[in-house]
Amino acid sequence: MGRAAAAEALTRVRKTLVSVPNLAKVMANSPALVKGWLALPGALSEGVIPAPVRERLAIATAQYNNCEYCLSAHTYIGAHVAEVDAEELERARDAESFDPHIAALLALSDAIARGRGRIDERQPKARRAAGVADAETAEVAGNLAPNLLADTDNEWPVVTPCTHN
Structure with missing residues (x-):
């Protein structure tokens, strides 16, 4: 190249x-x-999942992957660009939200990440019960893809992954 x-x-x-x-x-x-x-x-960004939710999905994935770079970047973007409040950003690290619909999206994303693409048979029923549409399900998987791990110097305000999960 x-x-x-x-x-x-x-x-x-x-x-x-x-x-x-x-x-x-x-x-x-x-x-x-x-x-x-x-x-x-x-x-x-043209899909059905809005930016504030996409940033929370990225935060949950970054926390799971123990990626300080991604966690720092998406926490900053979530707060300053997507305007997600600090408590929701913190809850996203545990794939949680006060909003039941967002919580279902985060749980689905977390299940896909932890299952390395496979999900528990109960997950489709849980997401449907929470009102998660098929388009949202597809986009959750799409939002996992760009959250890559790389040994990259962090230029963002540092957010350190928690050790509890």
Whole structure:
């Protein structure tokens, strides 16, 4: 991969996100990866799950993955961009919410992550009982995909994963 392709990939990131997070700099080793990384969240932003819920899903996944970088980034974005209150951001770390519908989405995401793609047979019944639509179920799985682990220097205000889960 040439420097020109990497520079072009980072220019796309800057245009989309205004700044270039360190994670994007790591991914710039593959411009195709950067393109995919930008495309999936962009597409999901047009879906049925709103940004405040997507940030909570990312926080729950980051906590489960013990990823300080992702936890820090999504906590910051959740508070300052998606405008989720601090208590809900904290509850998201445990895949919980005061809102029963959001709690069901977080529980589904957590079950998919912990089951490595497989879920307990009771999960579909629980999500339907909570009013989770099929489109939301599909998007929950889609929101798991971009939450990658990488050994990346953290430029966000640090949020350390809890050790209780």
